Amino acid sequence: MASNKLAATITTAMDRIDTILVFLAQLILAALMMLTFVNVVGRALFQQSLPDGLIVSEMMLVAIVFLPLSYVQSMGAHLEVTVFTDLLPARVQKALFCAGLAAGILVFGHMAWLGWLSAHESFKTGGYGFSAILYIPEWPARMLIPLGLGWWCLRMLTQLIWPSSQPEQAESELQLALENAGLDDQVDRFGRRDQSGDKR
Amino acid sequence: ATKTLSFALPLAPTGSRVHQTWEWWADTVKEKTGGSVEVKIYYMQSLVKLKDAAQAVTAGIADLAYMSPAYTPDKLPLWYMENTRIGSSDPYVVTEAFRRVRENFPPLREEEKKNNMKYVVHLSNGPQVLISKTHPYTTPDDFQGDKVRMPGTMAKVAKMADWKVDPVSLYFSEIYSAMGRGTIDGAMTYVPLIGPNSQNEVSKYVVEPKVGQNSNVVMMNLNSWQRLSEKEQAVFDGLRTELMVRMARAGIEDEAEQRELLKNDPDNPLIFQELTPAQRQAWEKGLALGDDEMIKQMSRWNRHAGDLHQAYKEEIEKVAREVEAEGYPWDRQRPQ
Amino acid sequence: MEPQTIGIVVTTLMILALLLRIPIAVSLVAAGYGGLVLVLAARGDDTMMFASAFQSANTFLGELPYSSTAEYTFTTIPMFLLMGYLATEGGFTRDIYATARLWLARIPGGLAVASSVGCALFAAISGSSLATAAAMGKMALPEMLNWKYDKGLAAGVVAASGTLGSLIPPSILMILYAVFTEQSIAKLFVAGVIPGLLSLGIYVAMVMLRCRLNPDLAPPVPRVGFREKIHSLKGAWGMIVLIVLVVTGLYTGVFTPTEAGGVGSFGAFLLCLLSRRIGMADASNAFKETLKSTSMLFAAIIGAYMVTTFTALTGIAGDLTNWAAGFNDVPPIVILVSLSLLYVFLGTFMGAIEIMLLTLPVVVPIIKGLEYDLIWFGIIMIKYLEIGLISPPLGINVFIIKSVAGDKVRLAQIFRGVTWFIAMDILTLAILILFPEITLYLPSLM
């Protein structure tokens, strides 16, 4: 019981931090959209392009990819193949899921550490991207990689230690069909589904 | 047993002289080592991307790779200095000059070692040229506010020299579509790349300021090098200068051939604009600022950058005079 | 150990891990890393050089997450996804699908047909199959599911029709091929148009036939009067404005295909604001969902890049190509068929660009030797590569559809759904191979 309470506390805290990370990533995604648009308008109307637009876009993409990794994990949304494991008993499925977590921690923990070494090296030299105009250093973008990967690994670790913090196991084909049948009741006369029934 | 060395090249195997020279080199290595070393070429960045090539050699993912120091200025600042913004654009002149400078410049060798690299050969892409659709850019004044695709280094020069141009950053492969649809009015490119990238289909004029050039280098992973026997190493060392000279010649001849083909293309002929000395000087004036900027930037990472540039510049002038007086080495050998 | 052996063993283990529900990103990175270590270690003459191999693989692994994501062309994926999510949150896709449903009531599987045609239109905007699948997948799939279409059909049609992105110009793959083979990009682009439309036509015919035979796949629509149809057009304006904006901007050169995603998503954002259809919470949700899809997708893409680098070093692609094309004294068609099999096989576990670059040095001289037209072969090649995008276990387009579908559709359902389309692709390929004039007609006019 005590461990469950601890798990809940930790999960809540991690969710809060993920909210912040995802919010940051949302801002950067919006900035990427605006950057492209402003660059296009500037070039077409004022014959003025944004300097280093290409390089900055690439850095933003790194943030967009790595900041939400743990959030995706908490939703149980990372891509996996369940066609074969669906046929297995629930206990085996659970074991395989935990094996996946352990493998994930190993693989991406390793990558996070190596990514940190690489980012730290870049911080020391202050290196910038190819053919830069503004000489924006690469290290801030590179630092997001060990941050995002490391945080993701911690999330996997909590899920491994406290199964109660695992996302709901994806349903079997049958359950999914039943659930959809339930949702179908909420389809209106025009066949539109009630929006609230569509989301979790 | 045969040692197979992977060699990452960005080039497409199109049968150009430069391509044939790489094949010649790989064959000769195999022949002279009695088949104990085989160089397996991966064309068109199919092993690693050009931007990752330096890292791949340092790590040993590729045994050999053609790399552009511009992608990793913080790691190869001195090798970056083989690029020039002004001065001769002749591939033989600059590569021979840099070869001589390298012999007497220990910091360059230290840089190679620090990156776990063994120097193999260096080569020049030759000068960048300007293609355009409506009018030729004979001097920077001709830009007239046009949107021109150029690399960041040139965009920097344009800004410092106050050229009236909108420098657009695009991938090289995007030039074709962007010029075709009018997203850009002109682009910086290289003569041998115009045809294979269909850029002549979307442009009309070519201006060759012929000042400065971009160079690249081929390095081998140091551990891979140390795994070779002394005899095998001697083969690589023995072929180095010949490979460099053959590459320079191949580059010069490929470019001349492409120029003729493009001028006489039945469907999309290009007009190559001859420049007067005054027009060339107009380009030099701005580009000289680029040289200063390059020294300033690379000095952040290596204090010898300025010295290297000075020595290189002097040597370029020396070799240029030699070539003017005696011709290229391959022309010199012919009468024998 | 021979590199080829390592390649086969590691790939088998990877597939096993995937089947045992080890997340795709984890399986791919682990396989790529392990394989790389083994291949590098095996380069020592007699002994395995593990110490230096680990060092090399580690340096590579540390650089990989940055070098494989900081890639300008990849920005199209989150941008087009965002456009799709915003258009969905704002109800614009719902409206246009409601309209399409009424207008296409007579056509069996009308919405699947509409989605397929939508992909073809989108392909004319975007240079990549991935971007096409991302944008259309987000917009089309939930609507089809909403109207109770069969999941496999709904997901399959967007995953497969997304591959039109590379066949209908503009096309990044075609530019690479043209540079490699020194062909005119313009001619290659034009050559893609008829095969693209043919692929579309065959997809559509198959969908209609299947839905006619089995109405459960796509519930029939009650007929409505003409007035009601006209009335329904009112809802379609939003998407039409957006499409016209993007297509016009692209073809008049205001922006490039890579920038189209940013402009499209901003356009969708403005539409939502101006029509007051969504508030900050909905907009924020669209951004969040985009991030979720992008993040899970790129985790897999990083792994795919790792596997591809490892496979390149094993030399399998080159060896197989040499073998597949090395028959002497056989009719040319035999070599073409063996090449077809080779590409479909390589497509199961390697990325499209890498397959092309690794095989072209061997294949192009052979095609030249057989005196085939290189423009024609370019189109065939693209078609081969596109099949790889939807074939298991490594089918990036299928991953994209899964990443936008969430847990509403399972990966296996999508793969099952695309099987029908792969069969149609093979039919299209056979037609294009047997009648080269179909491909070469338009370029011959230039």
Ligand code: NA
């Ligand atoms: Na396209």
Ligand code: NA
């Ligand atoms: Na595949």
